[in-house]
Amino acid sequence: xxxxxxxxxxxxxxxxxxxxxxxxxxxxxxxxxxxxxxxxxxxxxxxxxxxxxxxxxxxxxxxxxxxxxxxxxxxxxxxxxxxxxxxxxxxxxxxxxxxxxxxxxxxxxxxxxxxxxxxxxxxxxxxxxxxxxxxxxxxxxxxxxxxxxxx
Numbered sequence: 001x002x003x004x005x006x007x008x009x010x011x012x013x014x015x016x017x018x019x020x021x022x023x024x025x026x027x028x029x030x031x032x033x034x035x036x037x038x039x040x041x042x043x044x045x046x047x048x049x050x051x052x053x054x055x056x057x058x059x060x061x062x063x064x065x066x067x068x069x070x071x072x073x074x075x076x077x078x079x080x081x082x083x084x085x086x087x088x089x090x091x092x093x094x095x096x097x098x099x100x101x102x103x104x105x106x107x108x109x110x111x112x113x114x115x116x117x118x119x120x121x122x123x124x125x126x127x128x129x130x131x132x133x134x135x136x137x138x139x140x141x142x143x144x145x146x147x148x149x150x151x
Contacts, residue, residue, distance in 0.1 A: 033144025
């Protein structure tokens with residue numbers, strides 16, 4: 001599974017870096033947060049790579065591939081495939097909603113979320129996000145922060 005996650009992240013990052021001429025904004029990030037559900041709570045850590053496309057001057061749509069792990073012993077790595085839609089609240093701020101699927105060894109779960117990205121200079125950004133995973137067993141919620149670079 002780790003090999004699959006690393007391969008997906010490398011492919012997404014290299015595609016984003018290698019093809020800036022046909023789209024608007026590639027990004028890679030490191031992130032962490034807290035996931036809870038069913039009375040349990042764990043810290044999480046992960047990576048993501050994505051691409052946003054302008055939809056006029058104030059809106060955007062994007063895609064993202066991610067790998068996140070609850071830091072509890074034995075927890076599976078979840079690989080996420082997500083689409084997002086948002087508005088540019090200012091030159092440096094994006095607000096968005098997202099949705100997609102997270103795939104783990106035990107289950108494939110749909111997820112929905114929302115977040116805000118804030119630029120810090122020309123290419124560095126930070127973000128805060130929320131995500132809800134709809135599980136057949138126990139739904140979970142995640143609140144996280146990320147730091148990334150845009151290309």
